Amino acid sequence: MTIDEADLVRRLHAVAERFDMPAVPPVEDVQRGRRRVRRNRATVAVAAAAVVAFVAVGGGLVTGALGGGDETRPAPVERPSTTSSPSLQLPERPLHRADFGRELDDILLNVRGWTPNAGGPFPANYDYAFNGVCSGDWGDESESGGDGGPPPPGRNGAGFGHLGFATEAQASKAAARFVQNLGSCKATAWQTRPLAYPGAVLAWSTHAVTWILHSDRDVQVLQVRTADGPPPRPVQEAVAEWIFDFNKWENEN
Amino acid sequence: MMDVDEAFTAYVAQRRLQLFRTACLLCGDPHQAEDVVQDALARLYAAWPRASRADNVDGYVRRAIVNSHLNQVRRPWHRERPAAAISESPAPVNLPTEDLQVMWAAIANLPLGQRKVVVLRHFLGLSVEETAADLGISAGTVKSQTSDGLAALRRALTAELGMTITEGEGA
Numbered sequence: 001m002t003i004d005e006a007d008l009v010r011r012l013h014a015v016a017e018r019f020d021m022p023a024v025p026p027v028e029d030v031q032r033g034r035r036r037v038r039r040n041r042a043t044v045a046v047a048a049a050a051v052v053a054f055v056a057v058g059g060g061l062v063t064g065a066l067g068g069g070d071e072t073r074p075a076p077v078e079r080p081s082t083t084s085s086p087s088l089q090l091p092e093r094p095l096h097r098a099d100f101g102r103e104l105d106d107i108l109l110n111v112r113g114w115t116p117n118a119g120g121p122f123p124a125n126y127d128y129a130f131n132g133v134c135s136g137d138w139g140d141e142s143e144s145g146g147d148g149g150p151p152p153p154g155r156n157g158a159g160f161g162h163l164g165f166a167t168e169a170q171a172s173k174a175a176a177r178f179v180q181n182l183g184s185c186k187a188t189a190w191q192t193r194p195l196a197y198p199g200a201v202l203a204w205s206t207h208a209v210t211w212i213l214h215s216d217r218d219v220q221v222l223q224v225r226t227a228d229g230p231p232p233r234p235v236q237e238a239v240a241e242w243i244f245d246f247n248k249w250e251n252e253n
Numbered sequence: 254m255m256d257v258d259e260a261f262t263a264y265v266a267q268r269r270l271q272l273f274r275t276a277c278l279l280c281g282d283p284h285q286a287e288d289v290v291q292d293a294l295a296r297l298y299a300a301w302p303r304a305s306r307a308d309n310v311d312g313y314v315r316r317a318i319v320n321s322h323l324n325q326v327r328r329p330w331h332r333e334r335p336a337a338a339i340s341e342s343p344a345p346v347n348l349p350t351e352d353l354q355v356m357w358a359a360i361a362n363l364p365l366g367q368r369k370v371v372v373l374r375h376f377l378g379l380s381v382e383e384t385a386a387d388l389g390i391s392a393g394t395v396k397s398q399t400s401d402g403l404a405a406l407r408r409a410l411t412a413e414l415g416m417t418i419t420e421g422e423g424a
Binding site: 005008009011012013014015016017018019021022024026027029030032033034035036037102 | 258261262265266269270273274275277278283286287288291292294295296297298299301352353356357360371372375376378403406
């Protein structure tokens, strides 16, 4: 028995036609597309910041005025707008947990000059942001919580934690205590600063970068292992926004 | 004039099934294929104004599927899943399930480069030139990869079902 090319095409189609597509509402494809647009804007902003940094470093070389540390990073760049255009009035619909993992990958794995999951193991006496001794009692009024969420890039000592509180005031207070307590860590020097995203604070040490975000009655903490200090500002803001979106989705599903 | 959402949704409604099946053939795994299609469609949405202005939406999304599949292959981690099998539901063409299983395994076992050209040329019906443009390779490479892919399918079908593929143009 022989099979010619036309028969091969028929067989290819026959194989493919055995696969039925899962039911995916078109609105979910639209939502994923919108999120992609938002990430693209963040990426463009990062690229713009890199150009600013290049110019700034070049100028510094000329004047002999190079500084050090995080202050030499690119100047803050206006956070790209996340507001949908007026025609985009589709209701929020649940995506999938895996979508969030991919989004975080997209945000964190493509930053030039900034590498997650790098820097070797944490020191033995390292003060982890989420549950270190110096931040240990910040969530004593919480009602729920734990580790969870999509794994961030660099799961070596990094992770995602959240605590839920009875009231928004308690959550706000706990987040503030968390940030304040980091300043008392002895083994690990944490620096913090508020982000433009409402309720979000960035903390960083020589071994990790941590986002602390208070929204509604929850406090979310995302710690990413890196020896590179904070990523560029647009990435900082995009991650904060991602945490907010993920928390919202978790609460609704 | 339709806005982006309307136009995109209409396109997706019309083409999503074929895109999914194309991705199934490329990935060898319907779960991964759905991931690939979702990612490709998100890219398409972001590029919709440009792709639709150039009247090349199909070409853009084909390239997005191929690239998204490559990204999945290169990811530092990915979900492990059991190998997919052909379902037992009746086939729309008169081929025994065993034949389809053999064909499916043979496609999945093709090297990625050969699989891509075979799928684009023989499932989507693209020309050598269109395939070359989509994959960013030369027409000569498309021809040689197609020829090698068909030869590999011939060997697999011959071994399993006692069939041979009649030599045609190959590429």
